[in-house]
Amino acid sequence: MKKPIIGLTPTLDGDHGTMQTRLDYAKAVEHAGGVPLLLPPLGPDALREAALACGGLLFTGGVDVHPALYGEEPLASCGEISPKRDEMELALLRLALDRELPVLGICRGIQLLNVGLGGTLWQDLPSQLGTQLCHSQRPPYDMTIHTVRLEEDSPLYALIGRRSYEVNSTHHQAVRELAPSLRAAARASDGVIEAVWRPESRFFLGVQWHPEFRYRIDGGASALFGAFVEACRS
Secondary structure (H helix, E strand, C coil), X not given: CCCCEEEECCEEECCCCEEECCHHHHHHHHHCCCEEEECCCCCHHHHHHHHHXXXXXXXXXXXXXXXXXXXXXXXXXXXXXXXXXXXHHHHHHHHHHHHCCCEEEECHHHHHHHHHCCCCEECCHHHHCCCCCCCECCCCCCCCCEEEXXXXXXXXXXXXXXXXXXXXXXXXXXXXXXXXXXXXXXXXXXXXXXXXXXXXXXXXXXXXXXXXXXXXXXXXXXHHHHHHHHHHHC
């Protein structure tokens, strides 16, 4: 059976004109039976043609989404931004919706999906929400740091099979107001939205944690990548 090609979004280094991503994303896709392809920030036509070769799109982690995209000015606590990456990923999101491609967003990825569909973000959880829960752990990143509670009506619950799930966490931004077409799939104990899904899509999930660090040791992380790659296959 032919393996599906999965497009991965890159981190962009504007100073050096390079793109990159952690190998964990690619290895997790490969382990689940897919072929990872890092998509370059090309012009609209070339980017579209590259994406058309993919059976699905993985929106990876990285720098902060520009607050201007959800109608805010950057706070002092907002981190590094990449307008070129924002532009590229929003174009890919539109293409994925038009073609009904399976979509998985991880960390920055869930945030980009929410903003792209009309939602907003917490620019900085410690200063804005004042939560005492650790959302930005130190290494090792394959270690779990807090618990999330899964919504029973979500596809994520169907994959993982339990309400309480231990996750790792390396973020300071998070979904604030949900986009109109999205629903929460999991929340942390402090109320922060940790996963989202889109009911009208056949596969559209975003998670705030990093399953790419845990797919070899955690059944839930493995099941998530497995379901995503299987959706891309069909």
